[in-house]
Amino acid sequence: MGQRKTTPANREKIIQAASQLIRERGIDNTTLADIAVAAGISKGTLYYYYSTKGDLIFDIADRHMNNLTDRIFRWLESSGQDLPPRKVFRMVLDTVMHSRSRGQIHVYLIQEALTENPSLRKRFVEEYRRWRGIIEEGLSRVYGNHGEYATMARVLLATIDGLILQRLIGVEQIPIDSIAGYFEVTGEAYVSR
Amino acid sequence: MGQRKTTPANREKIIQAASQLIRERGIDNTTLADIAVAAGISKGTLYYYYSTKGDLIFDIADRHMNNLTDRIFRWLESSGQDLPPRKVFRMVLDTVMHSRSRGQIHVYLIQEALTENPSLRKRFVEEYRRWRGIIEEGLSRVYGNHGEYATMARVLLATIDGLILQRLIGVEQIPIDSIAGYFEVTGEAYVSR
Amino acid sequence: MGQRKTTPANREKIIQAASQLIRERGIDNTTLADIAVAAGISKGTLYYYYSTKGDLIFDIADRHMNNLTDRIFRWLESSGQDLPPRKVFRMVLDTVMHSRSRGQIHVYLIQEALTENPSLRKRFVEEYRRWRGIIEEGLSRVYGNHGEYATMARVLLATIDGLILQRLIGVEQIPIDSIAGYFEVTGEAYVSR
Amino acid sequence: MGQRKTTPANREKIIQAASQLIRERGIDNTTLADIAVAAGISKGTLYYYYSTKGDLIFDIADRHMNNLTDRIFRWLESSGQDLPPRKVFRMVLDTVMHSRSRGQIHVYLIQEALTENPSLRKRFVEEYRRWRGIIEEGLSRVYGNHGEYATMARVLLATIDGLILQRLIGVEQIPIDSIAGYFEVTGEAYVSR
DNA sequence: GATGAATGAGTTTTCATTCAT
DNA sequence: AATGAATGAAAACTCATTCAT
Numbered sequence: 001m002g003q004r005k006t007t008p009a010n011r012e013k014i015i016q017a018a019s020q021l022i023r024e025r026g027i028d029n030t031t032l033a034d035i036a037v038a039a040g041i042s043k044g045t046l047y048y049y050y051s052t053k054g055d056l057i058f059d060i061a062d063r064h065m066n067n068l069t070d071r072i073f074r075w076l077e078s079s080g081q082d083l084p085p086r087k088v089f090r091m092v093l094d095t096v097m098h099s100r101s102r103g104q105i106h107v108y109l110i111q112e113a114l115t116e117n118p119s120l121r122k123r124f125v126e127e128y129r130r131w132r133g134i135i136e137e138g139l140s141r142v143y144g145n146h147g148e149y150a151t152m153a154r155v156l157l158a159t160i161d162g163l164i165l166q167r168l169i170g171v172e173q174i175p176i177d178s179i180a181g182y183f184e185v186t187g188e189a190y191v192s193r
Numbered sequence: 194m195g196q197r198k199t200t201p202a203n204r205e206k207i208i209q210a211a212s213q214l215i216r217e218r219g220i221d222n223t224t225l226a227d228i229a230v231a232a233g234i235s236k237g238t239l240y241y242y243y244s245t246k247g248d249l250i251f252d253i254a255d256r257h258m259n260n261l262t263d264r265i266f267r268w269l270e271s272s273g274q275d276l277p278p279r280k281v282f283r284m285v286l287d288t289v290m291h292s293r294s295r296g297q298i299h300v301y302l303i304q305e306a307l308t309e310n311p312s313l314r315k316r317f318v319e320e321y322r323r324w325r326g327i328i329e330e331g332l333s334r335v336y337g338n339h340g341e342y343a344t345m346a347r348v349l350l351a352t353i354d355g356l357i358l359q360r361l362i363g364v365e366q367i368p369i370d371s372i373a374g375y376f377e378v379t380g381e382a383y384v385s386r
Numbered sequence: 387m388g389q390r391k392t393t394p395a396n397r398e399k400i401i402q403a404a405s406q407l408i409r410e411r412g413i414d415n416t417t418l419a420d421i422a423v424a425a426g427i428s429k430g431t432l433y434y435y436y437s438t439k440g441d442l443i444f445d446i447a448d449r450h451m452n453n454l455t456d457r458i459f460r461w462l463e464s465s466g467q468d469l470p471p472r473k474v475f476r477m478v479l480d481t482v483m484h485s486r487s488r489g490q491i492h493v494y495l496i497q498e499a500l501t502e503n504p505s506l507r508k509r510f511v512e513e514y515r516r517w518r519g520i521i522e523e524g525l526s527r528v529y530g531n532h533g534e535y536a537t538m539a540r541v542l543l544a545t546i547d548g549l550i551l552q553r554l555i556g557v558e559q560i561p562i563d564s565i566a567g568y569f570e571v572t573g574e575a576y577v578s579r
Numbered sequence: 580m581g582q583r584k585t586t587p588a589n590r591e592k593i594i595q596a597a598s599q600l601i602r603e604r605g606i607d608n609t610t611l612a613d614i615a616v617a618a619g620i621s622k623g624t625l626y627y628y629y630s631t632k633g634d635l636i637f638d639i640a641d642r643h644m645n646n647l648t649d650r651i652f653r654w655l656e657s658s659g660q661d662l663p664p665r666k667v668f669r670m671v672l673d674t675v676m677h678s679r680s681r682g683q684i685h686v687y688l689i690q691e692a693l694t695e696n697p698s699l700r701k702r703f704v705e706e707y708r709r710w711r712g713i714i715e716e717g718l719s720r721v722y723g724n725h726g727e728y729a730t731m732a733r734v735l736l737a738t739i740d741g742l743i744l745q746r747l748i749g750v751e752q753i754p755i756d757s758i759a760g761y762f763e764v765t766g767e768a769y770v771s772r
Numbered sequence: 773g774a775t776g777a778a779t780g781a782g783t784t785t786t787c788a789t790t791c792a793t
Numbered sequence: 794a795a796t797g798a799a800t801g802a803a804a805a806c807t808c809a810t811t812c813a814t
Binding site for chain 5: 010041042043044045047048049
């Protein structure tokens with residue numbers, strides 16, 4: 001008994017195990033016992049780090065969102081260097097929705113926020129606003145800041161969410177490339193409308 | 194002794210009650226006991242009509258999807274009459290995502306399909322394909338059938354899903370109108386690309 | 387499976403079993419599983435009748451208090467018939483604190499009210515007031531209603547509680563009779579003070 | 580690195596913290612983690628001093644009882660100096676039941692003794708006997724030692740316990756003074772019966 | 773002496789489902 | 794058709810206790 005090894009971040013092990021299980025089965029079908037087993041610890045230890053399932057989920061969601069925000073920020077920075085718009089769109093769509101582990105869990109977390117966790121929901125609301133803001137700024141860099149990009153940013157964001165959802169359902173292979181193409185063409189048009 | 198002899202579609206009462214509760218709390222937070230109470234019947238009766246919670250959910254999802262399909266079909270028909278594109282887009286976005294009761298429940302049903310109900314999932318996959326097909330055809334009517342509308346249909350569909358999600362989260366008032374405007378402008382451009 | 391017999395008041399069986407266990411071990415050492423087993427039902431059935439441990443305890447406490455109130459009321463009525471004071475005191479002390487099952491559980495219930503159950507506490511406060519009122523009136527019948535009996539009633543009530551406590555601890559056999567004698571003598575004196 | 584080198588009675592800090600928490604919430608609702616936090620030490624340290632929750636409680640109860648015994652002894656001594664009976668009663672009632680921290684914890688400790696801790700219970704039994712003895716002797720000093728004071732001592736002790744209980748419940752302000760008056764008047768009568 | 777991470781046995785609670793009536 | 798009492802398996806949560814450092 002006692003601990004095992006040098007405790008290489010048990011918290012991290014929990015996050016990893018929980019994230020994966022949630023990705024595979026959703027939140028409600030992932031029990032704390034499952035997580036504990038997958039993380040190779042006891043239920044008690046899980047409790048030691050997160051005194052509530054809600055706490056754990058919140059932390060996962062928190063890291064998830066920070067992660068997404070970071071990606072988008074990085075996109076914002078890189079998009080300053082005169083990349084061709086198509087490449088930029090591809091990158092956004094790709095990074096945000098494709099980073100397997102991330103995209104898969106996104107919808108489950110939203111669900112949780114909706115039904116159980118008001119503070120998580122608040123967090124999502126804020127983050128969505130921020131994301132839209134960043135995307136807006138990115139668009140104004142790509143196309144020059146003459147023009148209003150709020151709507152386009154909104155559509156981009158919604159499209160990403162919708163695609164994540166459809167990928168989860170398994171509708172079919174999603175042709176990121178041609179969708180990026182769509183935004184390239186239409187973006188141009190929308191700006192110079 | 195005290196039963197209604199008329200029994201005016203108990204099944205309907207169940208569907209209505211269940212739909213509303215799910216809309217408000219999600220599927221996992223809606224118990225059969227809740228539904229029975231809300232429908233004004235007993236748990237036993239509920240089981241008389243649906244021998245499983247899954248069955249009930251499936252039926253709700255089924256009706257939900259049929260309903261959506263019907264709406265889109267109706268749009269397809271009306272869109273033949275030379276409506277201005279903006280109006281058409283507005284209508285699609287509006288009917289599909291705004292019919293309160295429908296949109297609110299959509300994501301929960303998808304969730305259920307993902308985590309519990311493989312046959313429901315299959316059903317969703319098929320339906321999504323069909324929806325995309327119908328939208329594609331509608332677009333080709335609006336813009337003339339020279340051109341490929343698969344991608345645009347995909348984006349439209351994804352946008353709708355994404356907006357439903359964001360409305361659920363409560364991100365902010367969604368300006369359906371300006372989004373319809375976006376698709377009007379960009380649609381034009383995309384077609385004549 | 388299904389039910390057993392003609393369901394001769396399962397609720398009653400629960401109350402009985404729970405009361406006895408609490409009497410023997412206190413509330414915190416009585417688990418719902420214990421109660422279910424003792425009542426010969428399943429944990430699920432217990433939940434069917436009381437959806438929370440707190441609810442069950444409240445009901446037990448409620449019945450307990452109603453019971454005590456009834457006893458005291460009955461005493462009040464009988465005390466009108468010119469009983470000699472000693473007999474009256476003996477009766478009060480006896481009935482209230484001796485009814486084995488009742489007295490034993492009293493303190494545990496108070497404890498629960500103190501630490502967990504604010505509404506139960508409120509209930510106790512009210513009941514104590516009522517008890518004091520009844521005892522006061524009884525005293526005024528015994529001694530004629532010239533005089534103030536509030537303090538004496540208070541002392542009587544406190545003495546009863548204290549004796550219950552001491553009996554629980556098992557201090558020693560409590561000589562109800564001589565204590566009744568004490569109140570007889572002193573009551574006389576106090577009245578004509 | 581960060582320990583106090585002085586360690587000014589960690590044990591004392593534990594006792595203080597635990598006593599207060601128990602006073603506020605009862606024993607079963609006070610966890611060792613709570614106590615450790617309140618005492619500003621770690622759970623491990625707590626175990627260094629008390630190898631069991633029971634041990635800690637026993638120590639608290641022990642000190643509590645010694646304290647009470649001391650008070651009553653002091654009363655016994657002072658009561659030799661021809662204090663008027665009313666003052667004496669007031670003092671007893673007051674010191675024993677009013678010393679906030681003490682009275683509040685009394686009932687919880689009894690509870691614990693009843694349900695968990697047989698040796699603590701034995702201790703209580705002994706102590707109650709002792710208390711009654713002391714009070715008896717005190718009474719014989721106040722009233723002269725012609726007479727039997729066992730019953731009166733018992734009533735006094737029971738009254739105190741009952742009042743403590745009622746104060747915990749919060750029945751209402753307890754008029755110590757008029758109760759002391761009651762015992763003054765009735766004591767006189769009882770003695771000269 | 774002191775720490776806090778780790779544990780597991782137990783406890784309450786939840787709820788879909790069954791079935792005699 | 795309709796009822797609701799009964800169930801059990803599973804889930805989340807609690808916390809005293811241990812022990813390597």
